[in-house]
C-alpha cells in the first residue's frame with residue numbers, strides 16, 4: 510500500500526496547490542490512501558466543515574489537525590454531529606490526548622480497498638499546551654486498534670519529543686509523521702523495526718512568509734511585541750508531503766520519500 514501524507518495545508522494557497530497537483534501525483538505514484546493535516550486550511554487558522562468537505566472532494570481520506578483545531582467555532586458543532594453516526598466528521602481528527610470530554614476524536618479506523626487502516630492524531634507537550642501524555646495515549650489507543658496499517662500524525666514543536674515518539678512506536682505503527690513546525694526536515698527514514706519516520710513534513714502553502722504568515726507582520730511583531738493581526742502570505746507556494754510504502758500484511762514500512770512540489 511502506498512500512502513500519501515500531506516503537511517499542514519495553509520489557507521487558499523495551500524488548498525489551491527493541492528487541488529492542482531494532487532490528481533497527477535496520485536496517478537503517477539499510484540497512491541492508495543491520502544491523509545492531510547488541515548489545521549491551517551481556513552486562512553491559516555483552523556478548519557471549517559465546508560473546507561473539510563472541499564478536501565474530502567479532492568479524495569483526501571482522513572484529515573488530521575493540531576493546536577489550531579478550535580480556531581473556527583463551527584468545527585465544534587461538526588464534531589458533535591459526528592458522535593453517534595459515521596458521517597464525514599468522523600474523518601476529521603483532533604489530537605487524541607486532549608481532555609477526553611472535548612468534542613471530536615483522535616483516532617479513525619476505516620477501510621481502503623478492503624484493507625483496514627487506522628489514523629491517530631497526537632499533540633506534543635514541549636513548548637505547547639499541557640495535554641495528556643501523548644506516549645501513554647498512543648499505548649492506550651494501540652490496544653484498541655486491530656488493523657496493521659496505522660499512521661500517526663504527531664503534531665509537535667520539539668524535535669526531541671518527535672524523535673522520541675518515533676523510537677517509542679517503532680515496530681508498532683506504520684509511520685510516525687511530524688507536523689506543526691511548517692518546516693520540512695531532511696531526516697526521513699525507516700526505523701529498524703519497520704516504522705517510517707520524519708520529524709516534520711513541512712507546510713503545504715506559501716513559503717514567501719514566516720511559516721505561512723505575511724513576513725512583514727511577523728517581523729514587526731518580533732521588533733515591537735505589539736499585537737498584530739496575522740494574514741496569510743501568498744507567494745512561493747509549495748506542496749510538501751511524504752509517500753510511505755508499506756507491507757499490507759505486517760503494516761511495516763518499506764520506504765518513506767519526502768516530496769516538495771512547487
Ligand SMILES: [Fe+2]
Nearest residue numbers: 517548549689
Ligand atoms: Fe500548522
Ligand SMILES: [Fe+2]
Nearest residue numbers: 575576577689
Ligand atoms: Fe500546529
